[in-house]
Structures are given as structure tokens and as C-alpha cells.
Amino acid sequence: MPTLEYQKDDFFFMRQAIQEAKRAMEIDEVPIGAVIVKADEVIARAHNLRETLQDATAHAELLAIRKACEVLGTWRLEGCTLYVTLEPCPMCAGAVILSRVDRLVFGAKDPKGGACGSLMNLPADERFNHRPKIAAGIMADECGNILKKFFQDKRMNKKA
Amino acid sequence: MPTLEYQKDDFFFMRQAIQEAKRAMEIDEVPIGAVIVKADEVIARAHNLRETLQDATAHAELLAIRKACEVLGTWRLEGCTLYVTLEPCPMCAGAVILSRVDRLVFGAKDPKGGACGSLMNLPADERFNHRPKIAAGIMADECGNILKKFFQDKRMNKKA
Secondary structure, eight states: OOBOOOOTTHHHHHHHHHHHHHHHHHTTSOOOEEEEEETTEEEEEEEOOHHHHTOTTOOHHHHHHHHHHHHHTSSOOTTEEEEEEEOOOHHHHHHHHHTTOSEEEEEEOOTTTOTBTTSOBGGGOTTSSOOOEEEEOTTHHHHHHHHHHHHHHHHHHHHO | OOBOOOOTTHHHHHHHHHHHHHHHHHTTSOOOEEEEEETTEEEEEEEOOHHHHTOTTOOHHHHHHHHHHHHHTSSOOTTEEEEEEEOOOHHHHHHHHHTTOSEEEEEEOOTTTOTBTTSOBGGGOTTSSOOOEEEEOTTHHHHHHHHHHHHHHHHHHHHO
């Protein structure tokens, strides 16, 4: 399983990822948010937009990675840390590896679909040519509760 | 390993994916091409554009999936087949699963990075809520030779 080696500013930046998750909630998207940080600065922020864009690839992490590439003018996100409220799926974990992000910090685990320690651990797979460091479980309750509330409200509305 | 159950038109559509790979070669991108077909019609075509766009996620399959979502106006690519010249990586295999593509047909295997039978087999993983059918190895030599030639030329130019 991933380590729990937090750094000083991880809570500060995860709070910003949580803000992004809340923005997704406001527009009725599954509330997952991400930010990418380089040299102590947020260079990209995004939230899940699958329904809004009707794009299967519009997960928070993938959108944040695309924005960060655009901002830096390179596909190599060396020196960057990606913060995301939920453990990335295989698509997003693969994008983290391909973009050479230094560190991946995530909040809640995803036992059903997570590819960074739950179902598998792609970023730790030594067969790939880049292995980002992982820190898992930071502010996990807060990140997870946003998701729980979203799905509870969905069920309530269905019943009503 | 994936099955080899080809359908009548698989060669026809893989040839179009190969055309896309050649377009990538012309602009000095690693030559990988993809097309997405629904009801016998190509609805999206794309080739690797990582260097051109400086976007780590700009693999042929991901670009084709995004285009197909846009064309159909939905993130659900049910009834669609994705043809790609090289075995998808974890990011692209993940996107194939998320977009609910019916069938994935690929040409050459990728022993170093392939996530559809080589290093792992994500689309066959029963823990995900969608499992596309896979047909592997169609026109594999032609698909692989385009890549071999590209990297041979790169090495030659380095030496010259």
C-alpha cells in the first residue's frame, strides 16, 4: 500500500482540491477535485466534468494534467505534485505516470475502482519508466464525506 | 491473453487506423493511429499528438474517444469499436473501459507498456463495471513495422 509521508503543505493544497470537488457538487457532477502544484504554486485546478462536457475522459485529474501541460508548455510535469480528493482510476493513474508527475497525493481510497493501492497500484509498478511517489489518505474523511453526501442526496431525490 | 475473434470489417477499419499512424509519422510523432466505428461508420479518427500539443494525454486512443464523445453528444460510446495500431497503455485502456466502448481491436502488442494483455489486462478485469471485448494482433506486422521504421530512422538521424 502507498506510504503516508505527508509534506508540510499537503493539507493546504488538498483543501484547494476539496474546493474543486465542491464546485463539481454545485453543478451536479460527482464531486472530485484536483490541483497541480509546482514550486509551491497551484498551476492547474480542475473538477470532474463528465456530465457537463459529456466526455468520458473528463475526470478531475486528467483535466488538471492537460491544463498543467498547457500552462508549462510541456508534456513533462517534472517537479509537479498532483492533489486529488479520490484515489485515481486506471486512466488517471496512467496519465499521472505518462506526464511524469513527481508526487501523487490523494484523499479517500476507492476500493471499487482505485488504481493506486486499492485494486492495483499502477504508479508503483516497476515495469513503467516513471514511478511517482504516492501519499494516500490525507484528509480522507473530508474527501470521502463529500462523495457520500452527494450519493445520499441522489438517492433521497430518487425516492422523493 | 485476448482472443483473436476478428469480424469481417476489422481489416478495413484497421487500415484506416494505420493511415492515421502514418499521419503521425509525417509530423515526427510516434506513429500510432486510432479510429472509432459505430454502425459501420468511422465517427472519429486521431493519431498521437503528444509532441505537437505538448500534452501527455494526447495519445491516439484518448483523442479518438474525446472526439467520438463530442460527435455522439454523450460520454457513453455504446455500440462503438475502437481500432488502434498498438496495444493501449493503462491510461488509454482505462479510457476504453470508462467510455463503455463495446470492442477494442488492436494491432501490434506492446510488451513494454501494453495494458490489454501484455503487462496486465485491464479491459478483461472483472472488478470494473464494463468489460469491452478485445481482439488482438490484427495486421500486427504492418502496425509494428511502422513503429520500428520510425525508431530506426530516429537512431540513424542521431548517428548522422
